[in-house]
Amino acid sequence: MSIFLSVLRLAPAALKLELEEKLFGQHLATEVILKALTGFKNNKNPKKPLTLSLHGWAGTGKNFVSQIVAENLHSKGLKSNFVHLFVSTLHFPHEQHIKLYQDQLQGWIRGNVSACASSVFIFDEMDKLHPGVIDAIKPFLDYYEQVDGVSYRKAIFMFLSNAGGDLITKTALDFWRAGRKREDIQLKDLEPVLSVGVFNNKHSGLWRSGLIDRNLIDYFIPFLPLEYKHVKMCVRAEMRARGSAVDEDIVTRVAEEMTFFPKGEKIYSDKGCKTVQSRLDFH
Numbered sequence: 569m570s571i572f573l574s575v576l577r578l579a580p581a582a583l584k585l586e587l588e589e590k591l592f593g594q595h596l597a598t599e600v601i602l603k604a605l606t607g608f609k610n611n612k613n614p615k616k617p618l619t620l621s622l623h624g625w626a627g628t629g630k631n632f633v634s635q636i637v638a639e640n641l642h643s644k645g646l647k648s649n650f651v652h653l654f655v656s657t658l659h660f661p662h663e664q665h666i667k668l669y670q671d672q673l674q675g676w677i678r679g680n681v682s683a684c685a686s687s688v689f690i691f692d693e694m695d696k697l698h699p700g701v702i703d704a705i706k707p708f709l710d711y712y713e714q715v716d717g718v719s720y721r722k723a724i725f726m727f728l729s730n731a732g733g734d735l736i737t738k739t740a741l742d743f744w745r746a747g748r749k750r751e752d753i754q755l756k757d758l759e760p761v762l763s764v765g766v767f768n769n770k771h772s773g774l775w776r777s778g779l780i781d782r783n784l785i786d787y788f789i790p791f792l793p794l795e796y797k798h799v800k801m802c803v804r805a806e807m808r809a810r811g812s813a814v815d816e817d818i819v820t821r822v823a824e825e826m827t828f829f830p831k832g833e834k835i836y837s838d839k840g841c842k843t844v845q846s847r848l849d850f851h
């Protein structure tokens with residue numbers, strides 16, 4: 569078996585700086601991800617793999633963060649041989665093939681963790697995953713020292729989902745209407761509601777999942793809906809990424825083109841920061 573030389577690293581200070589600089593409007597995700605990863609990597613003998621479930625509406629930064637995390641764990645990020653991205657509608661589209669998908673997943677995960685103990689598995693569009701598929705990986709997430717001679721304890725699993733986005737938005741809106749700061753929202757205001765909400769949601773990919781009722785998910789991480797000011801930050805970031813000087817007129821024009829909800833107050837961007845890149849092409 570060829571032994572891959574993966575550059576495994578986690579520099580907490582660098583990850584903190586990157587999240588604080590690049591991720592807008594997500595103080596909870598920044599705080600929890602940093603704490604979870606730093607704690608996990610400092611633990612020389614974890615009892616189980618690290619399992620994170622990221623929840624929020626479209627365009628709020630879930631994929632964006634999973635890429636940043638992957639790059640901080642393995643230098644090539646999503647291009648690394650040790651980072652694996654599964655997209656429900658692409659890899660597991662047909663309900664009648666659930667048994668096949670379960671067998672495939674178990675084979676992929678066993679093979680990759682055998683090659684690299686600190687493999688990273690990202691499951692995107694969890695809310696579109698047929699119920700039961702994800703339970704195939706339950707044994708790998710549990711507190712077993714080894715499963716068939718392979719230890720999964722140093723692996724990391726990240727689930728990305730829109731499920732729970734409505735619950736998160738309701739809490740954010742309640743804070744807004746009460747005149748409270750967004751940054752005052754704490755994990756305790758959301759995590760309990762989120763885990764129960766997702767467990768009981770038939771369209772969450774984790775419906776009635778053993779992963780939740782066995783407490784195998786270490787952290788439920790809420791992504792808050794993005795406000796007008798965050799969209800402007802995304803436009804500026806994109807202009808800088810293109811090597812252009814930031815033109816505040818263009819920033820305002822692109823942000824104004826986005827649609828916001830609720831109808832009356834128009835606080836949160838319907839698409840988060842999605843479509844900002846393509847809209848900028850027209851300015």
Ligand SMILES: Nc1ncnc2c1ncn2[C@@H]1O[C@H](COP(=O)(O)OP(=O)(O)OP(=O)(O)O)[C@@H](O)[C@H]1O
Nearest residue numbers: 590591592625626627628629630631632802841842
């Ligand atoms: N909070 C954020 N801070 C900075 N940039 C963001 C943020 N959210 C989204 N973006 C920008 O928008 C792009 C699309 O966001 P991303 O793919 O992370 O959304 P998502 O939450 O995964 O959406 P979906 O649930 O539809 O997959 C990102 O690549 C990034 O450029």
